[in-house]
Amino acid sequence: MIRRTRTTKALARRIDLEYFARPHPFRRWRLMLSIAVPAIALVWFFSQRAQGGQRAYSSGPLSYSHAVFAKQCGLCHVQQAGAFFRPVADKACLSCHDAPGHHENQRFTPACTSCHVEHKGAMRLSATADVNCTQCHADLHTKSGAPKYEVSISNFGGKHPEFRAVRDHAGDPGHIKLNHYVHMQLNLIGPNQRRVQMTCDDCHRPEGAADSAPYPGSAAQVQYAAAPQKDGAQPQRSEGNARAYMAPPEFANHCAGCHLLTFDKRFGEEQVPHDSPAVVRKFLAERFGGYIAAHPASVREVEEFDRELPERPNSLKIARDASEWVGFRVEDAEWLLYRKTCKQCHTLGVPAGSLPEVVKAQITRRWLAHGEFDHYPHRAVACGSCHLKAINSRETTDVLIAGIASCRDCHREDGPAREAAEGRCFECHQYHDWTKAQRTKGTYTIPELRGAATSWLSTR
Numbered sequence: 001m002i003r004r005t006r007t008t009k010a011l012a013r014r015i016d017l018e019y020f021a022r023p024h025p026f027r028r029w030r031l032m033l034s035i036a037v038p039a040i041a042l043v044w045f046f047s048q049r050a051q052g053g054q055r056a057y058s059s060g061p062l063s064y065s066h067a068v069f070a071k072q073c074g075l076c077h078v079q080q081a082g083a084f085f086r087p088v089a090d091k092a093c094l095s096c097h098d099a100p101g102h103h104e105n106q107r108f109t110p111a112c113t114s115c116h117v118e119h120k121g122a123m124r125l126s127a128t129a130d131v132n133c134t135q136c137h138a139d140l141h142t143k144s145g146a147p148k149y150e151v152s153i154s155n156f157g158g159k160h161p162e163f164r165a166v167r168d169h170a171g172d173p174g175h176i177k178l179n180h181y182v183h184m185q186l187n188l189i190g191p192n193q194r195r196v197q198m199t200c201d202d203c204h205r206p207e208g209a210a211d212s213a214p215y216p217g218s219a220a221q222v223q224y225a226a227a228p229q230k231d232g233a234q235p236q237r238s239e240g241n242a243r244a245y246m247a248p249p250e251f252a253n254h255c256a257g258c259h260l261l262t263f264d265k266r267f268g269e270e271q272v273p274h275d276s277p278a279v280v281r282k283f284l285a286e287r288f289g290g291y292i293a294a295h296p297a298s299v300r301e302v303e304e305f306d307r308e309l310p311e312r313p314n315s316l317k318i319a320r321d322a323s324e325w326v327g328f329r330v331e332d333a334e335w336l337l338y339r340k341t342c343k344q345c346h347t348l349g350v351p352a353g354s355l356p357e358v359v360k361a362q363i364t365r366r367w368l369a370h371g372e373f374d375h376y377p378h379r380a381v382a383c384g385s386c387h388l389k390a391i392n393s394r395e396t397t398d399v400l401i402a403g404i405a406s407c408r409d410c411h412r413e414d415g416p417a418r419e420a421a422e423g424r425c426f427e428c429h430q431y432h433d434w435t436k437a438q439r440t441k442g443t444y445t446i447p448e449l450r451g452a453a454t455s456w457l458s459t460r
């Protein structure tokens with residue numbers, strides 16, 4: 001058996017008595033590093049500063065739109081008395097752009113930076129996470145009164161209500177009669193008895209469309225210009241975009257090519273203006289007055305019963321003079337127009353005096369007042385693929401607007417990362433009520449925004 005003998009003397013020999021005089025390789029490295037690392041850091045730091053950058057302090061690159069301000073951290077991180085770190089207050093954001101609140105009835109107002117998250121790199125700041133909306137909308141409470149909207153919405157793909165226009169079954173409030181089914185038939189009788197096949201865009205074009213529709217009326221017909229339609233809904237991002245919504249169809253450009261407003265065979269294809277009944281009466285009186293002046297013998301002619309006049313009591317009236325003749329002819333023409341021609345498309349109100357009242361057209365221009373839509377990015381899709389019911393609709397009152405199911409085929413909250421179109425709330429909704437936006441008056445100089453004039457360490 002071998003025993004280890006460990007004497008104090010033997011142990012003492014292991015210790016290098018000169019250790020403090022010679023630098024050990026490890027300790028030498030420690031010394032060099034403790035000098036070099038701060039030195040390298042300082043060189044990097046000052047070289048950054050020399051370039052005017054302040055990224056040195058930052059926690060990540062700024063968003064696309066704000067990247068231009070990366071040398072001026074103080075624009076957002078505004079100095080506050082006594083604070084070391086300068087958190088970003090709403091006020092800082094509002095110094096460059098107004099962003100009005102959401103809804104008077106909201107119980108609290110989240111901070112700008114809770115939705116618009118900075119220092120996450122080159123991204124769109126308004127692409128906010130759904131949770132910023134569902135923190136309220138998953139279980140909606142209002143400051144006062146019962147909520148006017150669906151109270152439980154958690155994502156577009158699952159818990160999101162069908163659009164109002166579709167779910168309320170309130171019907172189309174418009175007063176122009178239109179049978180979509182009839183017009184979409186093959187071999188419809190077009191101008192000059194030509195057989196045609198209409199397409200949706202013969203009557204529906206985006207407001208900004210420059211090309212003309214294929215069935216316009218004569219130059220005289222185009223005189224009548226409808227007053228622009230106004231609905232009370234709040235303006236939207238897509239509002240200023242002329243390609244977003246379809247313009248309401250107009251008689252002059254979309255109907256007049258096939259539906260003629262002829263009024264008397266003496267005048268062949270000549271038509272009354274597409275205007276109010278008072279204007280039409282004035283026109284008729286002038287045309288018949290001119291006719292009888294040129295053909296005075298016609299006063300005594302017996303008028304044949306006109307089969308074109310619907311349900312006209314066969315009263316053969318013989319005029320005593322030219323002015324009575326004009327009166328009778330105007331009466332006949334108006335009978336035709338208001339019993340047949342105009343009535344085909346219009347609801348005519350109870351005659352006030354002797355002239356009927358044409359009920360306002362009221363073609364709805366925007367159906368989804370609380371959601372965005374834009375036809376333009378969807379232009380590759382066939383109209384009927386979203387407006388499923390249009391082709392078979394026979395009544396004006398039918399609502400032909402696309403329902404939520406067609407959107408869900410493409411838009412999902414997982415978005416492009418999961419082979420879908422963007423489906424987070426911001427894609428289709430506004431948070432800010434932009435109608436209340438104040439004009440921002442620019443006060444910064446270019447150097448103040450870009451650097452050189454001020455720095456992170458100084459206060460503005």
Ligand code: HEC
Nearest residue numbers: 054055057058059066069070072073075076087088113118
């Ligand atoms: C457009 C406005 C804006 C500018 C410019 C800006 N920041 Fe920020 N910064 C923010 C917001 C918003 C936050 C997060 C909210 C908060 O903490 O106040 C933030 C947070 C920070 C934080 C805290 C760490 C974190 O991630 O929460 C640091 C550090 C920071 N910023 C540094 C900088 C530096 C350095 C600069 C200049 C290079 C800069 N910021 C420029 C808006 C800005």
Ligand code: HEC
Nearest residue numbers: 063065075076088092093096112113116123124125126127
């Ligand atoms: C120094 C001026 C300035 C400050 C401060 C500022 N912004 Fe901006 N912001 C801009 C400019 C310029 C744009 C780009 C032009 C535009 O879209 O109007 C912009 C764009 C935006 C956009 C739209 C662009 C996008 O990516 O979606 C949002 C959202 C936004 N800012 C939010 C904020 C928030 C939140 C703050 C406060 C943390 C803030 N901004 C602070 C100037 C500023």
Ligand code: HEC
Nearest residue numbers: 103105106107108132133136142147148149370425429431
């Ligand atoms: C602080 C709570 C709160 C937050 C956060 C919030 N909302 Fe709302 N929202 C409300 C209230 C309250 C109403 C009005 C309810 C009422 O009057 O019946 C409303 C109404 C709406 C409406 C219908 C009315 C309209 O103006 O069109 C939509 C759409 C809407 N919010 C979308 C959003 C989206 C998208 C977000 C996220 C970007 C969001 N909301 C974030 C509280 C909130």
Ligand code: HEC
Nearest residue numbers: 176226249250251252255259275276341342345358360361
């Ligand atoms: C083929 C269908 C058609 C016929 C026939 C027709 N209209 Fe119209 N009318 C329209 C359409 C579509 C509009 C709405 C857009 C426009 O003003 O062009 C309209 C609008 C009007 C308006 C404006 C209504 C408003 O909203 O203020 C008046 C007035 C009018 N028509 C009078 C007549 C008279 C009078 C006749 C007969 C002489 C007639 N229309 C025949 C289709 C028709």
Ligand code: HEC
Nearest residue numbers: 177178179182188189190196203215249254255258344345
């Ligand atoms: C290409 C020619 C053409 C154009 C353009 C056209 N129509 Fe017609 N329309 C017809 C024909 C043909 C009929 C008769 C079809 C039938 O009875 O079989 C008709 C019938 C109608 C009817 C009666 C439908 C029914 O229920 O029987 C109305 C109402 C009508 N059109 C309105 C309009 C309006 C409003 C416009 C413009 C927005 C318009 N049309 C544009 C050719 C056209």
Ligand code: HEC
Nearest residue numbers: 200201204245246365366367368373378381382383386402
């Ligand atoms: C991706 C689905 C989709 C496609 C494709 C589509 N629409 Fe629409 N359309 C809608 C929605 C949603 C609305 C409701 C928009 C609103 O008024 O708020 C609408 C509204 C309309 C309106 C009412 C006026 C308006 O703009 O609000 C007309 C008319 C219309 N579409 C015609 C067409 C025609 C014609 C085509 C083909 C060229 C077409 N649509 C293609 C979804 C679609």
Ligand code: HEC
Nearest residue numbers: 172174178183198200203249383387390396398399400401
């Ligand atoms: C002859 C012209 C004409 C043609 C062709 C036509 N429309 Fe229309 N459309 C109208 C008129 C006029 C209105 C307004 C009266 C109404 O609401 O019915 C209208 C209304 C609409 C509306 C909104 C009203 C609602 O009730 O939802 C949609 C959506 C629409 N059309 C889609 C289509 C589609 C899709 C096609 C093709 C399949 C088509 N239209 C073909 C004339 C036409």
Ligand code: HEC
Nearest residue numbers: 372373374377378381402403406407409410411421427428
């Ligand atoms: C065939 C697939 C498809 C269908 C169906 C579809 N979308 Fe889209 N939508 C898209 C694409 C692709 C874009 C463009 C995305 C982009 O540019 O980032 C888009 C864009 C949008 C936008 C943003 C428009 C803009 O200009 O910013 C809205 C809002 C929208 N869709 C709403 C709807 C609604 C509402 C429906 C249902 C009525 C619908 N979409 C149906 C594919 C679709």
Ligand code: HEC
Nearest residue numbers: 137149150155156163164368369370371411423424425428
């Ligand atoms: C692809 C488009 C799209 C997306 C994504 C979307 N919505 Fe909507 N939302 C709509 C449309 C369109 C309407 C119908 C607006 C109308 O009827 O006027 C609507 C209606 C609403 C309403 C009104 C409900 C009511 O009672 O009529 C609220 C609130 C709402 N959405 C919140 C949200 C929230 C929160 C999210 C995200 C979780 C979201 N939406 C995502 C398109 C969308």
Ligand code: HEC
Nearest residue numbers: 090093094097099110111112115126128132426430431432
């Ligand atoms: C509940 C989330 C939320 C809050 C809080 C919020 N925003 Fe927004 N912001 C959005 C959404 C969503 C959009 C895009 C839709 C829209 O225009 O309303 C947006 C859009 C913007 C835009 C315009 C972007 C563009 O496309 O031009 C600016 C600027 C902006 N916000 C600034 C602010 C400022 C400043 C604050 C604080 C006062 C703020 N936001 C608070 C969600 C929010």
